[in-house]
Amino acid sequence: MKSTEARMSITPAMIGHASDALGRLLEFTQPADAVLSAYFREHRVLGGRERGFVAETCYAVLRRKRQLEKLVSPAKSPRWLVLAALLRFGGVGQKQLADVVSAAEKDWLLEFKSRPEPEFSLADQADLPDWLVEKLLMRLSSAELLELARALNQGAPLDLRVNSIKATREEVLTRLAAENIAAEPCRYAPLGIRLKAKPALQKHPLYLEGAIEVQDEGSQLLGYLLAPKRGEMVVDFCAGAGGKTLLLGALMRSTGRLYAFDVSDKRLAKLKPRVARSGLSNMHPICIASENDIRVKRLAGKIDRVLVDAPCSGLGTLRRNPDLKWRQTPQSVEELSRKQRDILTGAARLVKPGGRLVYATCSILGEENETVVDAFLAAHADFHRLSAAEVLAQQGIVIDCSDACNDMRLLPHRHGTDGFYAAVLERALC
Numbered sequence: 001m002k003s004t005e006a007r008m009s010i011t012p013a014m015i016g017h018a019s020d021a022l023g024r025l026l027e028f029t030q031p032a033d034a035v036l037s038a039y040f041r042e043h044r045v046l047g048g049r050e051r052g053f054v055a056e057t058c059y060a061v062l063r064r065k066r067q068l069e070k071l072v073s074p075a076k077s078p079r080w081l082v083l084a085a086l087l088r089f090g091g092v093g094q095k096q097l098a099d100v101v102s103a104a105e106k107d108w109l110l111e112f113k114s115r116p117e118p119e120f121s122l123a124d125q126a127d128l129p130d131w132l133v134e135k136l137l138m139r140l141s142s143a144e145l146l147e148l149a150r151a152l153n154q155g156a157p158l159d160l161r162v163n164s165i166k167a168t169r170e171e172v173l174t175r176l177a178a179e180n181i182a183a184e185p186c187r188y189a190p191l192g193i194r195l196k197a198k199p200a201l202q203k204h205p206l207y208l209e210g211a212i213e214v215q216d217e218g219s220q221l222l223g224y225l226l227a228p229k230r231g232e233m234v235v236d237f238c239a240g241a242g243g244k245t246l247l248l249g250a251l252m253r254s255t256g257r258l259y260a261f262d263v264s265d266k267r268l269a270k271l272k273p274r275v276a277r278s279g280l281s282n283m284h285p286i287c288i289a290s291e292n293d294i295r296v297k298r299l300a301g302k303i304d305r306v307l308v309d310a311p312c313s314g315l316g317t318l319r320r321n322p323d324l325k326w327r328q329t330p331q332s333v334e335e336l337s338r339k340q341r342d343i344l345t346g347a348a349r350l351v352k353p354g355g356r357l358v359y360a361t362c363s364i365l366g367e368e369n370e371t372v373v374d375a376f377l378a379a380h381a382d383f384h385r386l387s388a389a390e391v392l393a394q395q396g397i398v399i400d401c402s403d404a405c406n407d408m409r410l411l412p413h414r415h416g417t418d419g420f421y422a423a424v425l426e427r428a429l430c
Contacts, residue, residue, distance in 0.1 A: 010096065010100055019077075061081045064088070066123065068085055075108075131330050138366070152322075152412060158195040160172075160195065163211055163279070169185060169190070182195065184196075190395075207277075210278045213243060216418045218417030219243060222244055225358050225388060231252075231256045232304035234258045236309070241270040263287065263288055301350070301352050302350070310344065310372075312336055313333050313363050315364050344372060408420065
C-alpha cells in the first residue's frame, strides 16, 4: 500500500466503502478488477481520490490476507481487515484512524496495537496458500521463496512498450521528460520504458497516437523469443486483447501475414481499436472454436513462427492480481495443465519444417511450464529446444533468465518483471 495514504485525510465513508468492496472481493467469485469496476459503477459519487483509496486498501488486504487474518483473529470481518491493513502496512497511525471510527473500534485499535506478535509459519510470512508454498519449495529454498513472495506482494511498476512503427524509445522518453513524467528505459526489453509513477495514460497523446502501449517488460521479451522476420507468416495462437500480437506486428514492420487467434470474440474485439492506433496493416484477428478449429487445420505446416501464450493460473502476475493466489487451487492448476497440453499440441501442427514455436505462460509452477513442454517433446521427436538466453543474446538482450532446461524463467525478485516462463522450440527441417 502506498505510504501517501498515511498523509491522506481519511473519512468514515472511505473506510465504509473499502470495507464493503472488500466484502465482495473476499467472495472470490470474479477477478478483483472486475469486482471493483462494478462497485465503482454502482457508486459513481466516489471521486478519483476515494476510488484510489478503496482500490489500494482492498489490494493491500488481498496481498497480505493471511497475515492480517492471523493478526485480527478471531474478528475477521472485512472492516477489521481494512483497519488492520491501514495500521500494519499502510503507514496510517492509530490517532488518524481514531477520528473516523466508532468508540468500540477505538478500543479495538488500542488493543490491536498492543498485542504481541503472533508466530508466523513460512506460508504466513509469504502470504501464500499452503498448497502453493509446497509446490514452490520443490524448486526454491525457503529463503528464496520469501524473496519471491516479498516481490509478489508489492505492486507492479507501470511499463510501456514503444510502437516502433510510430516512434523510437528515445523520442518517447524525450516527450515524457518534457511533461515531467519520470521514466527510464527498461533493463532488458529494447522498446520498454518504466515509469516512476502511474499516471493515467488513456487520453495521453502518445497513447492516442499509437506510439505507446502498456505492457510488462517480461511480456515484451516473449516477442523477441519468437523473433519474427519481415514477410513471414506468424500466428499468435492465444492472442487475447493482442498486446503481444501488436509487438509481433511491429517487429515484422507490418509486412507478411500475422494471425491473431483466440476463442473469445470479446477479447479480440478489444484488439481492433489497438490495431487501428498502431498503424499495422498485416494483422488478421480470427475467432476460433478450439485448437482443432478447421481454420487452424487449413494452415497446418505453413506457418513460420507460432506463439502460444497459454491460458494459465496467472500466479506470476500476483503483483497485479493478488486475488489469484486465493482463487486458484491445485485442482484448477491440474485442469489448466491438461488444457495447455492440448493447446500446445494443436498449435504445433501449424509450424512448418524449420519453423519456430514459443510456448509461454505467466505462471511460476512447473506443471504449467516445463512439465507441459517435456511431455510435448517426448511425443514430438521432430521438435527440439533452443536456448532462450542465446536467442535473446542474438538480438542484443543479455539477461540471466535460463534454467537447467534452457528455457526462459523470469521472476520479479530477480528481474523486476512479472513471473514468466517460455520455451523456444524448433521443428526439424525433415
